[in-house]
Amino acid sequence: MKILLLGQTGQVGFELKRTFAPLGTITAPTRDQLDLLNKEAVQRYLDKHQPALILNAAAYTAVDKAESEPMLATRLNTKLPAQLAEYTAQVGATLLHYSSDYVYPGQGDKPFTEQTTTGPLSAYGKTKLEGDQAITASGCNHYIFRTSWVYSARGHNFMKTMLRLGKDKKELKVVSDQIGAPTPARLIAQVSLLAYTHNIEQGVYHLAPRGETSWQGFARSIFRHTINMGQELTIAPEAVNSIPTKDYPTPARRPLNSRLSLQKLEQALSTQLPDWEDQLFQTLEEYFEYQEQS
Numbered sequence: 001m002k003i004l005l006l007g008q009t010g011q012v013g014f015e016l017k018r019t020f021a022p023l024g025t026i027t028a029p030t031r032d033q034l035d036l037l038n039k040e041a042v043q044r045y046l047d048k049h050q051p052a053l054i055l056n057a058a059a060y061t062a063v064d065k066a067e068s069e070p071m072l073a074t075r076l077n078t079k080l081p082a083q084l085a086e087y088t089a090q091v092g093a094t095l096l097h098y099s100s101d102y103v104y105p106g107q108g109d110k111p112f113t114e115q116t117t118t119g120p121l122s123a124y125g126k127t128k129l130e131g132d133q134a135i136t137a138s139g140c141n142h143y144i145f146r147t148s149w150v151y152s153a154r155g156h157n158f159m160k161t162m163l164r165l166g167k168d169k170k171e172l173k174v175v176s177d178q179i180g181a182p183t184p185a186r187l188i189a190q191v192s193l194l195a196y197t198h199n200i201e202q203g204v205y206h207l208a209p210r211g212e213t214s215w216q217g218f219a220r221s222i223f224r225h226t227i228n229m230g231q232e233l234t235i236a237p238e239a240v241n242s243i244p245t246k247d248y249p250t251p252a253r254r255p256l257n258s259r260l261s262l263q264k265l266e267q268a269l270s271t272q273l274p275d276w277e278d279q280l281f282q283t284l285e286e287y288f289e290y291q292e293q294s
Helices: 011-019 039-049 070-091 123-138 158-165 185-197 215-228 263-269 276-293
Strands: 002-006 025-027 053-056 094-100 141-147 172-175 203-206 240-243
Touching (some): 053 070, 070 123, 070 141
C-alpha cells in the first residue's frame, strides 16, 4: 500500500512514520521536497504518488503566532486538509487527520464529547475546527483524532522544556488552572494504527490518555519521575508553584478545560486507553535512553 505522510519532522509525524511502516511504502516529503503552502505543488504530488492512505500530521501549531499570521494558519490547518479530503474522496483513499482540544470553548469542568458544541477561543482553534469541518463535509473516508497537550521524547515540547529548566532552576511558576491530559505522540500513532487496522467506524474521535492534571501537576510529575529514575535535577517537585492563567497573559486565549471524553474511541476499539502518568513514565524512559545513545 502506498502511504503519504505529511509533517514527518513533527512529534506526531515521527511516531506515525515508524508505527505505520509495516503497512506499506511510506512517502514522507520534507519541506524542501514539497511546499505545503503551495496548493498546486501539493496537487501535483498527490497525482504523481497516488497514495491509498494519507497521514496528515502537518499543521500550523504556533498558537500565539497564529493570531498575527492567520493566512498561514488557515492554509495549513484548513485549506490543506480540505485539499487532501477532496483528493481522498475522488480516488477512494483514506485520510487520517489530527486535530485539537482547542476547537472547544474550554469552559466548565466536564469532559467534552465529540458531539459537544464547538467554540474555539483562538485563531489556531478556529482554523483547526474549519479543517475538521472541511474533511467531514467532503464525504471522504476519514478519521479525525482530536488530542491534547502533545509531547514526546523528541522535538520541542513542555516535558523537554521542564527537564531543561529543572537542571538549573530551584523554583518555577506553572499554570495550575488549565486542566487536561498530556498525550505522548507515541500513543497517538499506536492508537491511530489500531483504529485503522480494526476498521472502526469513520468520523471524529478523541484520542488522549485517561486521567487529568494541570500544567503544574504535569511539571511536578515530570520532576518526580525523573528524580526516581536517578537523574539529577536542581529543582524539587514541590518547588513548582501555582500561577493562574490570568497572571500569565498570552496573545491567544487558552482553554481552561481541555478534558476530552474517551468513551467513543474506547467503545469502538473495545479497549481502555492507558493512564497519562504511566505514559509519562514510558516517555521519560525513552527520552533518557535516547540521550544516552546520542
